[in-house]
Amino acid sequence: MFAPDGVHELPWAPEDRVRRLEGHAEMRAHMSRLAERLEIGTFRDVQTIRAGDDTVVRATGHHRRLDGTPVVLRYIWFITRRNGKVTHLQDYINPRAAPRRGGGEGSAR
Numbered sequence: 001m002f003a004p005d006g007v008h009e010l011p012w013a014p015e016d017r018v019r020r021l022e023g024h025a026e027m028r029a030h031m032s033r034l035a036e037r038l039e040i041g042t043f044r045d046v047q048t049i050r051a052g053d054d055t056v057v058r059a060t061g062h063h064r065r066l067d068g069t070p071v072v073l074r075y076i077w078f079i080t081r082r083n084g085k086v087t088h089l090q091d092y093i094n095p096r097a098a099p100r101r102g103g104g105e106g107s108a109r
Contacts, residue, residue, distance in 0.1 A: 002027060003085035010091045038071065039064045055079045 002008070008021040008030075021027045046059040057077040064070055078090040 001086055002089075003082060003087045006086050006088065008089045008091060010093070012092055012094065037066065039066065043075075053081045055081070 002024060004024060006023065006027070008027055010017070010019050010021075013019045018030055021030050041061065041063040043059045043061050046057065048058075049056045055077075057075070057079065059075045059077075061073040061075060062070070063073065073093055076092040078088075078092075079086055080088040
């Protein structure tokens with residue numbers, strides 16, 4: 001999905017969390033750590049707007065913590081593609097709603 005030099009930005013992430021991932025290796029490592037806290041479920045209410053190589057996506061993710069607690073996250077993504085691969089993704093998710101390592105804060109609504 002991502003170009004080898006693709007960038008995934010999380011502009012709303014707190015200072016102590018990942019805010020920018022560059023390249024496949026960083027993205028894989030991040031997703032691996034995320035899988036230790038969250039089981040990715042389904043995305044609903046997906047809306048897309050396309051303009052050339054740019055796409056805006058709004059969606060609601062229905063996921064679960066590893067203990068089974070439901071987590072609902074709302075996403076807005078600004079995506080730029082080149083030759084069919086994502087070169088830049090700005091991920092506007094509410095970081096306070098995302099599960100933290102060890103259970104911590106997160107929305108179950």
